[in-house]
Each structure stands twice: as structure tokens, then as C-alpha cells.
Amino acid sequence: MSSRTALASACGVLAAALGTGAAHLVAAVVSPPASPVLAVGSQVIDATPTPIKEWAVSTFGTADKPVLIGSVTLVTLLLAALSGALHPRSRITSTGLLVLLTGLAGAAAVLRPSADNLAWLPALVAAVVGVLALEALVGRLILPEGTHGRPDQPGRRRVVALGGTGVAALALGGAGQVLVTRSRPPTLTLPTAADPLPPLAKGVDLGKAGISPFVTPNKDFYRIDTALLAPRVDPGDWSLTIDGDVPDGFTIDIDELLALPMVERDITLNCVSNEVGGPYIGTARWLGVPTRELLARAGLDTDPGDPDLQVLSTSTDGMTISTPLSALLDDRDALVAVGMNGTPLPREHGFPARLVTPGLYGFVGATKWLTRMTVTRYDAESAYWTDRDWATDGRVHTQARIDTPRALRRIPPGRTVIGGVAWAQRRGIERVEVRIDDGEWQRATLGLEADVDLWRQWFLPWDATPGRHDLTVRATDGTGEVQTREQAPPFPSGATGWHSIAVTVTD
Structure with a gap:
């Protein structure tokens, strides 16, 4: 690559960066x-495709979104570099490529289910600023081939022009990011629960070092969803509509929802993308209105009758999730939740309202940023994950996880503790057993059971001897069914298998 082509490519990259920064600010x-x-x-x-999504979640975890944004940015900059390299030879081709890039971004924005009337504007700004910047940079820094007379601009001027453009791009993009992330978040004043819960009983949390706390702090609660930017919903503009195959559909605003009798419920939620032993599970105390009461207001009784009936719930960003109607009408206390661990829902977890359904994985029962619940049939409408071949039956599998010691850690010999959590929502945990290497299964001590919809802590004292050891755990649920050993991936209905780790005990 000649120095002229390299310089033109740099002009293309910086012009695209400036346009993108301006667009982000707008x-x-x-x-x-x-x-x-x-x-x-x-x-x-x-x-x-679903397999690639699952690979991304399992490989990058909660960093999957930054990795995706970085990948999109990298591809954009490579195409922008090509646009710059083409400019000295063909301004039309170069400009056309840049306009095509911004046009695709504009189309992507406008076609989003939640797109508003100005979704096209940022892409237009990116196109105008990018094209003008590219013209200015190439025109100032590079002479057309075959032109004689004064040489290309000296190095110092090139550095000033390119560096100034880069700084401007960073400043515009940074200002936009500050506005997005640091603007004062909307909030709510939560009502007092009409049916409050007492504090958790002593013995529910065993207090053993290394075991996940029984109640997961909001800041540590897992987040897995498709939203690159968590929706910022103004409660004053929010409403919840219940419609579809109901006699008396209705719409309520946030004040009406908060005025309804609220209940507190401790519920463990987990993501279907969780690998065996994975981190995408947590427990919180939720405040909300039971879904069966909202559906009763719409004219439904407590017997859904037809098992093919579902509630298609919709998020403010257009995401749809299908939940068996029976799960929202029975005694499991599914909620339209507004509070989490004593505070309004964090923005990342569905503010101002979300669905929480005990016993079901989140992809069929935990719609965030909830705005609509439509009673319909599975064969009449399908949800986002259903269209991608995930199961419609999202019942949580019985699982146990080793939290301590950590996998592949080196630990000293002597008395130590093997411990973790186990869960089987709607069935409860009856027993947890641990096997060391190929030895006999040993029964672990369980923390108190707070409710069948919550996980339980467990631990087993171990006299660790020097060498490498394999530690395996399995659980038995409240029906007497032992956790299956059969290994299955998260797709399409949740991972199964025993959690096993290796540790080394030092001499």
C-alpha cells in the first residue's frame, strides 16, 4: 500500500468516526x-443464528454486547478505510460507499420495532458529516494523482488535520455517551406492600465463605437480554395493556398500577442460556401485582382450560416473550413487578415494570420493560425466541452448582468446605450430594428452605488430601427425582448434567 493510499484510508476512517460521533450525539x-x-x-x-448466539453468551458472558459493538465498529471502520482509499480515484464510488454505510444504519434504526419518528435523523447526520469531512480531509491533504506544483501537505499539517478530526470525533461521541449514561434516571416512589414478607429466617443463608449470598444484590444480578442499550422509559409515558382473547381488555398507567394492592415475593430467576454450573441465576425480593389479578380484571378466571393458550408479552423495545397462560393464573404468584430488593427496578432489569414468573426460565417468563400482555394461542402468534426454535416449555431443570472451592484452584490440605447452591423451582430441593473423585456420594448439609421457588445453599466439610481431585455435585428435588446426569446444552430448553470441577490440593 502506497503512502498516498494509506493517508486516504486514514481520512476515510476519521471521516466516518466524525460522522458516527456526531450521529451518536444527536x-x-x-x-x-x-x-x-x-x-x-x-x-x-x-x-x-441461535447456535452463534449461544456460543457468544457462553464464550463472552455478559461482555457479549461490548464484543458485538466492537465488531460492528471494526467492520464499519474497515469499510470506511476502503471508502477513503477509493476517493482519490473515484469520488463518486467513495462517497457512494460512505452513503451506503450510513443508509444501512438508518434502515436498521427505522426498522426497529420501537423506532420513533426521528429514528432516521442520526444516520442522516452521519452521512452529511462523514461525506463533508472526507471531502475536506482528502482535498486538503492529498493532491489528485498526476497533479504537479505544490507537494502534498507537510507532515505537521497532516498530523494537525487528522489529529483534530480524531479529537473532534471522540469529543462528539463522548458527549453523546455522557448524555445517554449520565442523564438523571427516572424513578418511582414504591407503595407499601399490602402483603409484605417477613425477614428471611435465620439459617436460610448459611454464612459460609465462598457460597453465593442467598439474596443477590441488584448490582450483581445477572443480565442477559438482546438490548444493546437498556430502554430509558419515562414512567409518565408508560402504560400496560392487557388485550387479546379476553372479555374486558384494558390499559392502565403507572399511577393506576401502583395503586393496586402490592405483594412481596422472594423468587429465584435463571436464564436458559446458563451452562451447567453457570452464573446466570439470582434471587431477589420482588414487589408487584400478581398477574392472575390483572388477568381476572380482564375477565379471565383461574382455569385457563386450553393448554395451547399463551400470554404474548411485549417490551417497550419490541421484544416479545410467550408464557403459558396457566403459569400466570395458578398459585405460583407470577408478578408484574415494580420493585427489586426494596428499590424500584433498576433500568437494566426492566424499569418501570417487568414480568417475573417462578419456575420458568426468563426467555418464557421474565419480560423486561413490559408494556403489553396479549392472551392468544401459540399457533396464532409466536414470540421472538419461539421463532428461533427455542422450546415453548421453559420449565426450570433441577440443578446444583459448586461455588467453593473454585475450579482449577490450588488449595491447602486439611479441613475445608465444599459448598454452593441448588435449585428446582416449583419443586424445591430435598437433598444435595457430593462425590469426591470416584468415591461414594456424601449427603451435604442444606440451608433452610425458604420456599420451593427459591434456591437452597448447601455445604460439605472435606478433609482435603494432596493431589488433584474431581468434585461433583447432584441434587434431588422435592418430588424425589434425582438431577439427570445426561449432558445437554442450553438450546433449546436449558442445560442439564452434573456440575463437576477439578482442584489441586498442595503438598
Whole structure:
């Protein structure tokens, strides 16, 4: 690559960066999800085959979104570099490529289910700023081939022009990010629960070092969803509609929802993407209105009758999730929740309202940023994950996990503790057993059972001897069924198998 081509490519990259930075700033004001990189990234998520999504979650965990944004940015910059390299030879081709890139971003933003009337504006800003910047940079720094007379601009001026453009791009993008992330979040004043829960009984949390705390702090609660940017919902503009195959559909605003009798429930939620022994599970005390009461207001009784009936719930960002109607009408106390561990829902966890359904994985029962619940049939409408071949029956499997010691750690010999958590929502945990190497199964001590919809802590004292050891755990649920040994991946209905780790005990 000649120095002229390299310089032209750099002009293309910086022009695209400046356009993207300006677009991000505009998007922060008019429509944050319409920021070009976010809009394209969201479309990529929707178009990505399920096996690749599962690979991304298992490989990158909660960093999957930054990795995706970085990948989209890298591809954009490579195409922008090509646009710059083409400019000295063909301004039309170069400009056309840049306009095509921004046009695709605009289309991605406009086609989002939650797109508003100004979703097109950030892409237009990116196109105008990017094209003008590219013209200015190439025109100032590079002479057309075959031109004689004064040489290309000296190195110092090149550095000033390129560096200034880069700084401007960072400043614009940074200002937009500040507006997106640091603007004062909306909040709610939570009502007092009409049916409050007492504090958890002593003995529910065993207090053993290394075992996950029984109640998961909000900041540590797992987050797995498709939203690159958590929706920022103004409670004053929010409403919940219950419609579909109901006699008396209705819509309520946030004040009406908060005025209804609220209940507190301790519920463990987990994600279907969780590998055996994975981290995507947590327990919180939720405040909300039982879904059966809302559905009763719409004219439904407590017997759904037809097992093919579902509630298709919709998020403010357009995500749809299907939940068996029976799970929202029975005695499990599924909630439209507004509070989490004594505070309004954090933005990342569904503010101002979300669905919480005990016993079901989140992909069929935990819609965040909830705005609509439509009673319908599975064969009439399908949800986001159903369209991607995930199971409609999202019942949580019986699982046990070793939290301590950590896998592949080196630990000293002598008395130590093997411990962790086990769960089988709607059935409860009756027994947890641990096997060391190929020895006999040993029964672990369980923490008190707070409720069948909650996990239980467990531990087993161990006299660790020097050498490498394999530790395996299995649980038995409240029906007497032992956790299956059969290994299965998360897709399509949740991972199964025994959790096993290796540790080394030092001499």
C-alpha cells in the first residue's frame, strides 16, 4: 500500500468516526437506540443464528454486547478505510460507499420495532458529516494523482488535520455517551406492600465463605437480554395493556398500577442460556401485582382450560416473550413487578415494570420493560425466541452448582468446605450430594428452605488430601427425582448434567 493510499484510508476512517460521533450525539438527544452502531448491532443480534448466539453468551458472558459493538465498529471502520482509499480515484464510488454505510444504519434504526419518528435523523447526520469531512480531509491533504506544483501537505499539517478530526470525533461521541449514561434516571416512589414478607429466617443463608449470598444484590444480578442499550422509559409515558382473547381488555398507567394492592415475593430467576454450573441465576425480593389479578380484571378466571393458550408479552423495545397462560393464573404468584430488593427496578432489569414468573426460565417468563400482555394461542402468534426454535416449555431443570472451592484452584490440605447452591423451582430441593473423585456420594448439609421457588445453599466439610481431585455435585428435588446426569446444552430448553470441577490440593 502506497503512502498516498494509506493517508486516504486514514481520512476515510476519521471521516466516518466524525460522522458516527456526531450521529451518536444527536441520537442521545432524539432517539438513543438509533445511534448507528447500536442500530446495526441490534439488527445483527436479531439476524444471528441461535447456535452463534449461544456460543457468544457462553464464550463472552455478559461482555457479549461490548464484543458485538466492537465488531460492528471494526467492520464499519474497515469499510470506511476502503471508502477513503477509493476517493482519490473515484469520488463518486467513495462517497457512494460512505452513503451506503450510513443508509444501512438508518434502515436498521427505522426498522426497529420501537423506532420513533426521528429514528432516521442520526444516520442522516452521519452521512452529511462523514461525506463533508472526507471531502475536506482528502482535498486538503492529498493532491489528485498526476497533479504537479505544490507537494502534498507537510507532515505537521497532516498530523494537525487528522489529529483534530480524531479529537473532534471522540469529543462528539463522548458527549453523546455522557448524555445517554449520565442523564438523571427516572424513578418511582414504591407503595407499601399490602402483603409484605417477613425477614428471611435465620439459617436460610448459611454464612459460609465462598457460597453465593442467598439474596443477590441488584448490582450483581445477572443480565442477559438482546438490548444493546437498556430502554430509558419515562414512567409518565408508560402504560400496560392487557388485550387479546379476553372479555374486558384494558390499559392502565403507572399511577393506576401502583395503586393496586402490592405483594412481596422472594423468587429465584435463571436464564436458559446458563451452562451447567453457570452464573446466570439470582434471587431477589420482588414487589408487584400478581398477574392472575390483572388477568381476572380482564375477565379471565383461574382455569385457563386450553393448554395451547399463551400470554404474548411485549417490551417497550419490541421484544416479545410467550408464557403459558396457566403459569400466570395458578398459585405460583407470577408478578408484574415494580420493585427489586426494596428499590424500584433498576433500568437494566426492566424499569418501570417487568414480568417475573417462578419456575420458568426468563426467555418464557421474565419480560423486561413490559408494556403489553396479549392472551392468544401459540399457533396464532409466536414470540421472538419461539421463532428461533427455542422450546415453548421453559420449565426450570433441577440443578446444583459448586461455588467453593473454585475450579482449577490450588488449595491447602486439611479441613475445608465444599459448598454452593441448588435449585428446582416449583419443586424445591430435598437433598444435595457430593462425590469426591470416584468415591461414594456424601449427603451435604442444606440451608433452610425458604420456599420451593427459591434456591437452597448447601455445604460439605472435606478433609482435603494432596493431589488433584474431581468434585461433583447432584441434587434431588422435592418430588424425589434425582438431577439427570445426561449432558445437554442450553438450546433449546436449558442445560442439564452434573456440575463437576477439578482442584489441586498442595503438598
